Amino acid sequence: MKKGKALETEVAEHKQEEIAFFGKITAAATHEMKNVLAIIKETAGLMEDLVILSPEMPASLREKCQSTLSVIQNQIKRGVDISDHLNWFAHCTDVPTASMDLSTTAAQMIHLAQRFARLKGVVLEVEPSEASITVQVRPVFLLMTLFTCIRCCLNALSPGSRIVLAPEEFDTGSAFSFLLKEKDARPDALFSALSADAAWSDLQQMVAALEGAVQWVPDGPCIRLQLPEPLA
């Protein structure tokens, strides 16, 4: 019977295999979704072409057809966008650790969490860094950490607020800063609401597991997730 460290290692390996399997199937499904969207796009496009090439069609009907087809094309774009971000997310499970670009990660995370923000009436934005900042991390765990931080912010902020996710580089390492923009907000009240949230302690533990730290910056105000040293 396996004991202690050996069992722990085996469990961790199985967990990684399970995550990788989930990612592989999801990535394949997003590929198929794109094929479906490509078929809908070309079929709707063909209908658009036929409408344009049909002079006998009454103008009012032509306009109605074109506006309907334009709704289809916009939804295809939306579907492709969702599929692309989901594909990126699924491929994060390919390897246990990877070098991740902070700006790309922030932009992808903002898209993936957009629905949660929309339901709370909060705007999620990204402010990409001009410099390329990379860290060697467990990709899925980093995304979970960012999402936990977004969840804390969404629970503390009122509708109409904005969260701006900005990767930053310091002499001591790199960080994700979550700038919180709420009308008439008082930083101390905001921090009280954040730290009272059940997910706040989870966030502290997750960032610690990444060998980083959570910092509250009242001047901003912002939450700064400090990460290990950037890679050269």
Place this chain on the structure above:
Amino acid sequence: MKIRVLLVDDEEAFVEPLSQRLWMRGFDVETVLNGEAALETIGQNELDVVVLDVLMPGKDGIETLKEIKRMRPLLQVIMLTGHATVETAIEGMKLGAYDFLMKPTDVEDLANKIVEAHSIKKDHEERIRKAEIDRIVQSKGW
């Protein structure tokens, strides 16, 4: 003369409307649903540009591309790819593909790429023709 295009993709529901849209834009389009059929068509017909899906059952896009370039080095190939296969498409460009486009494509982008690819082919053919004329002139001592 119309630009002769071969569209290769295993999704018939994708190939059919796209081929009609390209035809409406003045291209002479043939369609096939796999790599083997593409090579057969290329062997029997004069074509200018092949639009080739990267991921297909049977002979995949890269294998088909290698064969195309062996059979007809001047025939231009545009690869079509989904997100999971961008690296494969880049490999394709290293093997001589003219360019690649992500699926779903914009038909106008594809039409422009086909025209560009055709102009490269024409340019190569013209240079080969001139070089052959020069060779004949030199060999005859004219």
